[in-house]
Amino acid sequence: MSNPEAPILITGAAQRIGLHCAERLLGDGHPVIISYRTERESVERLRKRGATALQADFSTTDGILAFIEAVHAHTGQLRAIVHNASDWLSEKPGHEAETFQQMFQVHMLAPYLINLRCAELLKYGGPADIVHIGDDVTRKGSAKHIAYAASKAGLENLTLSFAALLAPTIKVNGISPAMIQFNSGDDEAYRRKALAKSVLGLEPGPEVVYLSLRHLLDNPYITGTHITLNGGRHLI
Numbered sequence: 001m002s003n004p005e006a007p008i009l010i011t012g013a014a015q016r017i018g019l020h021c022a023e024r025l026l027g028d029g030h031p032v033i034i035s036y037r038t039e040r041e042s043v044e045r046l047r048k049r050g051a052t053a054l055q056a057d058f059s060t061t062d063g064i065l066a067f068i069e070a071v072h073a074h075t076g077q078l079r080a081i082v083h084n085a086s087d088w089l090s091e092k093p094g095h096e097a098e099t100f101q102q103m104f105q106v107h108m109l110a111p112y113l114i115n116l117r118c119a120e121l122l123k124y125g126g127p128a129d130i131v132h133i134g135d136d137v138t139r140k141g142s143a144k145h146i147a148y149a150a151s152k153a154g155l156e157n158l159t160l161s162f163a164a165l166l167a168p169t170i171k172v173n174g175i176s177p178a179m180i181q182f183n184s185g186d187d188e189a190y191r192r193k194a195l196a197k198s199v200l201g202l203e204p205g206p207e208v209v210y211l212s213l214r215h216l217l218d219n220p221y222i223t224g225t226h227i228t229l230n231g232g233r234h235l236i
């Protein structure tokens with residue numbers, strides 16, 4: 001029996017995919033708690049729809065721990081935790097160690113600590129999920145986003161460990177997108193090249209991530225699995 005009062009926590013939901021999923025979950029009638037790093041008009045829009053918005057920067061361990069404390073201060077139960085917060089950093093000459101550390105912090109340490117210290121909130125007596133938003137790029141790595149890809153591969157492994165640890169009370173799965181949504185600075189040449197990397201050749205938009213999230217939340221028999229959302233990139 002799902003408790004309609006148990007909120008869904010989604011990190012990094014001030015824009016793009018996270019924002020879309022938060023808005024769709026609110027539309028489904030779920031209470032929502034989001035984390036955001038930078039205040040935006042979209043955060044106020046979510047507040048007006050009843051969401052709880054907690055400011056958080058996962059680039060430091062203290063920032064992660066402060067966020068976890070804030071979650072516990074705001075709720076005694078959670079229906080799901082969606083780890084969406086992410087930075088897509090490429091290697092910067094002379095700043096490689098900093099880049100690696102930042103990728104590890106947001107894609108691995110934050111999900112790791114939040115899962116360990118918020119799992120008790122998911123044990124409210126009904127269906128419970130953790131969803132890691134990864135990246136299809138873990139299939140083969142990335143010459144241009146080395147630390148990013150490695151940290152997303154680590155996140156995928158966290159899915160397996162937490163699925164084993166938290167069963168049967170909590171399901172733990174991943175969603176592995178490829179090209180979902182361009183960034184405003186992506187030029188025509190980049191867009192053409194990115195679309196040519198999959199057999200479907202689409203920029204599908206954030207709804208396809210929401211549909212995968214909905215599927216994982218609604219299906220009681222899926223855990224330790226990753227849903228690949230890549231338009232058939234692996235076929236090229």
Ligand SMILES: NC(=O)C1=CN([C@@H]2O[C@H](COP(=O)(O)OP(=O)(O)OC[C@H]3O[C@@H](n4cnc5c(N)ncnc54)[C@H](OP(=O)(O)O)[C@@H]3O)[C@@H](O)[C@H]2O)C=CC1
Pocket residue numbers: 011012013014015016017018036037038039056057058059083084085086087088106133134135136176177178179180181182
């Ligand atoms: N968009 C795409 O095509 C693809 C996306 N994905 C994955 O899907 C998810 C959503 O993608 P997308 O919507 O593009 O994500 P974004 O790049 O828009 O990032 C989402 C949010 O993460 C927040 N964030 C970044 N770093 C930190 C940090 N250190 N601490 C706290 N919050 C942080 C950002 O906050 P702020 O705005 O304040 O900086 C941002 O709003 C991500 O996990 C991404 O890796 C995977 C493949 C393709």
Ligand SMILES: Nc1nc2c(c(=O)[nH]1)N=C([C@H](O)[C@@H](O)CO)CN2
Pocket residue numbers: 085086087088135177178179180181182183194
């Ligand atoms: N945090 C983010 N991660 C990723 C993004 C993004 O915008 N923010 N974008 C991509 C690309 O779309 C890539 O999949 C194109 O091949 C990857 N990760």
